Amino acid sequence: MSIGQHQAKAEQLLRDAGILPVVTVDGVEQARRLADALLEGGLRSIELTLRTPVALEALAALKRDMPDIIVGAGTVLTSEQMRQAIDAGADFLVTPGTPPSLADALEQAQVPVVPGAATPTEFLALMTRGFHACKLFPATAVGGLAMIRGLDGPLADLVLCPTGGISENNAADFLAQPNVACVGGSWMVPRPWLAAGEWDKVRAASRRAAAIVADARAS
Secondary structure, eight states, X not given: OOHHXXXXXXXXXXXXXXXXXXXXXXXXHHHHHHHHHHHHHTOOEEEEESOSTTHHHHHHHHHHHOTTXXXXXXXXXXXXXXXXXXXXXXXXXXXXXXXXXXHHHHHTOSSOEEOEEOSHHHHHHHHXXXXXXXXXXXXXXXXXXXXXXXXXTTXXXXXXXXXXXXXXTTHHXXXXXXXXXXXXXXXXXXXXXXXXXXXXXXXXXXXXXXXXHHHHXXX
């Protein structure tokens, strides 16, 4: 499959998700309970960050045991992590930034990828390689809505998933932008809730997030 076909799949995946929970877990069972709560709340896709020792094991367990959820590997920093995530069954890959060596590896990935960038120059470099579905990170720190609106004209083919500083209070504003396919955030999965097993809070926040997506699609 060509990079263009993979990018078309990545864009569709983002549009289908609308809001992508960015999840960091400390155990496999915690990951299962969390995924259950997200599904019950109406969110079917997650970005599971590779920030903890158990992340790859948890990713593999979710793909094995929960076929209804789409699991991407996030915070992919190296080509080795990319290979490990794909071997674990990741449906897609997300990077916070994309130096040339990592971009080289992502071009060869056999799953959809959402490479991260923070400046017009970085996005142009990615687009030159054929990537057009990208992550803007850290979104609010680098200009938020103003940055996204500024990119829309000169980089008309760029489709974004802004992440970093997105909350329940401003997600709808980001989703209203024509060049935003999805937003990423962790407000519905804060680690204190996970540590305390407060799955009712995750379910409730996920339902509200799913409602934000539904409203955005209806407008």
